[in-house]
Amino acid sequence: MKVLGAGPAGLIVGLHLLNSKDVTILEKESRIVPSTCGEGIDLNSLYELNERTGFNSDRYISKFVKGAKFIYPNQKSFTYSTLGAVLDRDSWVMAMAEEFINDGGVIEFGSTGRCDIDCSGPKSGVVGVQYNVDVKYDSDYLEFYMDKRFSDYYTWIFPKKNTTNIGLVGKYADIDRFIEYKKIEGRVLSKKGGLIPIENGNLIKGNRFFLGDSAGMCNPVSLGGLVPIIYASDILVRNIDNPEKYRAEVLNHPMSSPALESYAKYHASFSNNDLDKIGEVVDGGALPGFRLSPLFRMLKYPSLIPKLKSLGEALKISMDYGW
Numbered sequence: 661m662k663v664l665g666a667g668p669a670g671l672i673v674g675l676h677l678l679n680s681k682d683v684t685i686l687e688k689e690s691r692i693v694p695s696t697c698g699e700g701i702d703l704n705s706l707y708e709l710n711e712r713t714g715f716n717s718d719r720y721i722s723k724f725v726k727g728a729k730f731i732y733p734n735q736k737s738f739t740y741s742t743l744g745a746v747l748d749r750d751s752w753v754m755a756m757a758e759e760f761i762n763d764g765g766v767i768e769f770g771s772t773g774r775c776d777i778d779c780s781g782p783k784s785g786v787v788g789v790q791y792n793v794d795v796k797y798d799s800d801y802l803e804f805y806m807d808k809r810f811s812d813y814y815t816w817i818f819p820k821k822n823t824t825n826i827g828l829v830g831k832y833a834d835i836d837r838f839i840e841y842k843k844i845e846g847r848v849l850s851k852k853g854g855l856i857p858i859e860n861g862n863l864i865k866g867n868r869f870f871l872g873d874s875a876g877m878c879n880p881v882s883l884g885g886l887v888p889i890i891y892a893s894d895i896l897v898r899n900i901d902n903p904e905k906y907r908a909e910v911l912n913h914p915m916s917s918p919a920l921e922s923y924a925k926y927h928a929s930f931s932n933n934d935l936d937k938i939g940e941v942v943d944g945g946a947l948p949g950f951r952l953s954p955l956f957r958m959l960k961y962p963s964l965i966p967k968l969k970s971l972g973e974a975l976k977i978s979m980d981y982g983w
């Protein structure tokens with residue numbers, strides 16, 4: 661089998677496929693060049709990856725987190741507990757490449773061409789930018805700031821062991837303003853950006869499969885692309901002789917749920933005033949298993965009820981399938 665691209669998608673599906681096929685990855689660069697990433701991922705998906713491919717990610721975890729914390733412009737917040745991690749993604753990707761080669765796979769660097777599985781990354785999307793800052797940020801959660809002053813999507817702070825990833829959909833100048841607002845001091849160690857494809861693309865063309873960012877698999881709510889790759893590569897390998905079935909199973913999987921798209925649309929339409937009201941309703945909440953008080957607060961803003969319901973649905977799917 662020929663796979664295009666030695667990013668997470670190409671390597672993960674390559675490791676899966678090596679159980680039953682000879683696999684060659686064509687990579688246009690002369691070495692592994694990891695793309696930009698906030699490096700956040702949930703632990704269940706890493707265990708799933710280990711189970712399916714035998715690749716153990718433990719050594720590449722920079723910091724464990726207890727879940728995600730969502731913070732609104734008025735500083736109200738709630739948490740969603742799911743064990744997760746912030747990876748050292750560059751070494752994680754390098755290690756997968758090494759294991760792929762040790763297991764008998766071939767990577768042809770500086771090479772491109774026809775393939776069976778296209779994992780060549782995003783062709784379009786929104787622009788995400790990120791700093792890695794020389795600061796040890798004291799939090800056990802991935803923090804998501806739902807504040808339109810900085811980004812129409814959200815701004816993230818993902819704490820690593822000794823440094824911190826701070827990023828958003830927008831421009832570097834927006835991160836600068838956010839860092840000033842948060843009074844985060846520290847040297848910027850790296851500045852990187854990339855496309856985040858949030859609109860579904862082709863999953864198949866004829867007999868050719870598309871996986872990962874080349875198929876627009878990023879979750880439109882969390883913007884995470886690694887977890888969909890882990891689940892979709894399993895579906896792909898099970899249906900390697902039946903592209904139509906791959907397409908149908910991916911589209912039926914919770915990672916493709918219309919609930920994600922529909923909350924992303926609500927979020928795009930919110931002003932900071934709306935977000936403050938949501939903050940008021942959800943403040944202090946701890947999902948899963950919301951405490952009762954936020955439900956009563958909802959009655960103060962009846963027009964928000966369907967949007968909060970949609971938020972709940974989208975969050976549940978995102979926490980299970982798509983950080």
Ligand SMILES: Cc1cc2nc3c(=O)[nH]c(=O)nc-3n(C[C@H](O)[C@H](O)[C@H](O)COP(=O)(O)OP(=O)(O)OC[C@H]3O[C@@H](n4cnc5c(N)ncnc54)[C@H](O)[C@@H]3O)c2cc1C
Binds near residue numbers: 686854
């Ligand atoms: C700022 C930012 C933050 C993010 N944060 C997170 C996060 O915290 N968690 C998360 O889950 N996801 C995150 N993502 C998304 C995640 O990084 C991507 O979904 C993931 O990298 C996609 O992997 P991929 O293998 O599909 O594509 P890529 O990582 O882009 O790899 C594609 C590979 O294909 C090669 N290639 C391209 N064209 C060709 C060709 N024609 N021939 C041969 N080789 C080719 C490239 O050189 C590259 O090696 C983030 C993305 C951005 C931009």
